[in-house]
Structures are given as structure tokens and as C-alpha cells.
Amino acid sequence: MVIANSMSVNGRFTRVDFSSLGSEPTVVPGRDPSSESNVGARRSVALVAPGSNLQTITPDGETAAPASGTSFAAPHVAATVALLQEFGDRSIREVVQSSRDPQETHWGLDARHQLVMKAVLMNSADKIEDNGNGLHLGMTRTLRSPRNRTWLESDAYESTHLPLDADLGTGHLxxxxxxxxxxxxxxxxxxxxxxxxxxRTVSLPTDRSEQAPRQHTAPYRDYFFDAPLKRESFISATLAWDRVVDLQDQNNNGQYDVGESFVDRHLNDLNLYLMPALANDISEAIWASNSPVDSVEHIFFQIPQTGQYKLRVVFDEQVNEPIQPYALAWWSVEE
Incomplete structure (x- = not known):
């Protein structure tokens, strides 16, 4: 995860610092442009965290000094993961001690997976401050880009092909x-x-022969909301999966050594759709996140009418393995 740093405005960290490069940085003269930007069209910033004029202690352990940068923002994210893992491990331990079924209690070892942490952190990020009615999911701040744009003014909010804002990612930690x-x-x-x-995983049919061609409808997983979702409330949903790279293990010792490299096996394409509960075809989706290049899909969408809805995870295109693990996190408002 790439973390941008925020600056304090009137005592609150509500704006991306001007020093953050974002996904589409201005190239610094004398530097290799490829080292300052993402490969291809995908966006890099996942989250924003406090990282400007933070009070720190110098190496002598006695002197206080302000510090700024993404190097001070990223530890906020790592510390949050540590707290979540502590809570998750306690919940898992309680299940084991009670001899209850993990599916019944909803706590098992999947809680430790890094993809779960990524989806949870990105999906719970602050975008637009809630005014107290809960329609903005209880968010506590409105985050602005260096050009003073909010998430609702970003191209990511308007386009199904852009899951992340170039400067804001999915929002503030x-x-x-x-x-x-x-x-x-x-x-x-x-x-x-x-x-x-x-x-979970989503997989392609095992028989891929000409006699059993791929079905028109790609493999998918459906998640049906128990209760109707409230009109004019927002729903946030984040889907994350891993890129596949192979180590060129020259000495076959099973670990990376200096001088060895990795080969990119590219990215299976998963997509995420928000659909009426009874809809069967993705053409009936009311919104989607279907970037062809990112390993994250993210939906932040205002529910048009109170009703029953579902999220659909679709395995749209296989590029490497036929079984694709993923993590999905969602946050909605029931009627």
C-alpha cells in the first residue's frame, strides 16, 4: 500500500500535503521518470495518513523536533494493522476456547490475512464528513487534495474504471x-x-476445453444485504487481490538473494458490481468498479432508492492462476 501524507488545517488533518507526489507526480528534473510514477495507467495511492509537522523525538532521545513526509504517515497505517490484528487474535482465541464453529462466530484465521487488512483499512477511510444522520457512514472528516478537491469531485467518483483518486486513494486513515x-x-x-x-476465492470452470467453452456469465460471488439499504445513504465497498510475481531463484534456495529478480505474471481481472438483489446480469448493475489495470476495486456510491441490493464479485479475465483469492469489505446503511 502506498500512503500519502496529510497536513493539519485548523488543528485537523484534512488535506493532502503539497509534498505528496500522488499517483501522477510532476517529474523532478534529473530523476528517472519511471522511478517517480506507477507502471502503466494504474494508480498508486491507497490511503492518506497524518504526516506533516508531527512532533517527534530526535535520535538523542531528548530533543523534540517537527517532521514531515510519507515516512511518518506510513507508521500510522502499520500501527492500525497491529491493533486490528490484536483484536482479531483475541476474537479467534475466544472462539477456540469456546469450541464454537468459526463460521457461526464469524472469526477464523482468515482475519489475519494481509488482503483483509488492506480491504478493511481502505474501505473504512474518511472521505466526506457525516452531518450526523449517518448517510455518509459516520465519517469524521472531509479530506481535500492539494488542489482542494474532495472525493465527490474526483474522477474516481465519476468513473467506474478508476477505483482510486490520484491524490486521495480511498480517503484518510x-x-x-x-x-x-x-x-x-x-x-x-x-x-x-x-x-x-x-x-474467499473465485475460480474458473475446471473444464476449459472447446467442448465446454467458458460460459457467457463469468464466475462470480454474490453478497445479499439482509435489510433494505436506505435512500440517499452511501455504500462503500472495497475488493482487493494480489498481483502474481515469480522469483527467479538462481541458486534454488527458496529465498531472495542480491542479484536475483522477479518476473511479473500480470494480473487476473476481478470486478465489483452493486446490483438490485433480484438482478441476474451485470448489465443491470446500478454502479460498478471495473478497472482493467488495478488490483483494487472500490465503490463509493449513493443509493438512489430504498431497496434490496447485493454486491457481486466477478472473475472477469484469467491471466495467470484459475483460482483467485480476494478480500472484500463493505459498509452500508440499512433502512
Whole structure:
């Protein structure tokens, strides 16, 4: 995850610092442009965290000094992951001690997976401050880009092909909201509550011969919200999966050594759709995130009418393995 740093405005970290390069940085003369930007069209910034004029202690352990930069923003994210993992391990331990079924309690070892952490952190990020009615999912701040744009003014909000804002990612880290996102536990495809997450796989048919061609409808997983979602409320949903790279292990010792390299096996393409509960075809989706180049899909969308909805995870195109693990996190408002 690439973390941008925010600056304090009137005592609150609500704006991306001007020093953050973003996904499409201005190239610095004398530097290799490829080292300053992402490969291809995909965007890099995942989250924003506090990182400007932070009070730190110098190496002598005695002197206080301000510090700024992404090097001070990223530890906020790592610390939040540590807190979530502590909570998850405690929840798993309680399940083991009670001898209850992990599926019944919604806590198992999947809670430790890095993709779950990524989806939870990104999906719970602050975008637009809630005015108290809960329609903006209880978010605590409005985050602005260096050019003073909010997420609702970004191209990512307008386009299904852009899951991330170039400067804001999915928004500003909020450790308490991440806990709220994580604490309902894991829910498998089928009926789901308003807030939750899952770690799962989606796979292609095993028989790929000409006699059994791929079906027109790609393999998918459906998550049906238990209760109607509220009109004019927002839904946030984040899908994350890994790129595949292979180590060129020259001495066959099973680990990276200096001088060895990696080969990119490219990216299986997963997509995420918000659909009426009874819809069967993705053409009936009311919104989607279907970037062809990113390993994250993200939906932040205002519900047009109170009703029953579902999220659909689609395995759209195989490039490497036929079985694709993923993590999904969602946050919605019930009627």
C-alpha cells in the first residue's frame, strides 16, 4: 500500500500535503521518470495518513523536533494493522476456547490475512464528513487534495474504471472506523449484514476445453444485504487481490538473494458490481468498479432508492492462476 501524507488545517488533518507526489507526480528534473510514477495507467495511492509537522523525538532521545513526509504517515497505517490484528487474535482465541464453529462466530484465521487488512483499512477511510444522520457512514472528516478537491469531485467518483483518486486513494486513515469495519467479522457469500468483510476465492470452470467453452456469465460471488439499504445513504465497498510475481531463484534456495529478480505474471481481472438483489446480469448493475489495470476495486456510491441490493464479485479475465483469492469489505446503511 502506498500512503500519502496529510497536513493539519485548523488543528485537523484534512488535506493532502503539497509534498505528496500522488499517483501522477510532476517529474523532478534529473530523476528517472519511471522511478517517480506507477507502471502503466494504474494508480498508486491507497490511503492518506497524518504526516506533516508531527512532533517527534530526535535520535538523542531528548530533543523534540517537527517532521514531515510519507515516512511518518506510513507508521500510522502499520500501527492500525497491529491493533486490528490484536483484536482479531483475541476474537479467534475466544472462539477456540469456546469450541464454537468459526463460521457461526464469524472469526477464523482468515482475519489475519494481509488482503483483509488492506480491504478493511481502505474501505473504512474518511472521505466526506457525516452531518450526523449517518448517510455518509459516520465519517469524521472531509479530506481535500492539494488542489482542494474532495472525493465527490474526483474522477474516481465519476468513473467506474478508476477505483482510486490520484491524490486521495480511498480517503484518510481512521483507526476507529477500521475497527468498526473489522469487528463484525467474516461473512461468506449469501446473506450479509450492513457492515462486514470476507476472504474467499473465485475460480474458473475446471473444464476449459472447446467442448465446454467458458460460459457467457463469468464466475462470480454474490453478497445479499439482509435489510433494505436506505435512500440517499452511501455504500462503500472495497475488493482487493494480489498481483502474481515469480522469483527467479538462481541458486534454488527458496529465498531472495542480491542479484536475483522477479518476473511479473500480470494480473487476473476481478470486478465489483452493486446490483438490485433480484438482478441476474451485470448489465443491470446500478454502479460498478471495473478497472482493467488495478488490483483494487472500490465503490463509493449513493443509493438512489430504498431497496434490496447485493454486491457481486466477478472473475472477469484469467491471466495467470484459475483460482483467485480476494478480500472484500463493505459498509452500508440499512433502512
Amino acid at each position: 481512521n483507526a476507529f472506523r477500521a475497527y468498526q469495519q473489522f469487528s463484525p467479522g467474516q461473512w461468506q457469500p449469501g446473506r450479509i449484514p450492513a457492515i462486514g468483510w470476507d476472504y
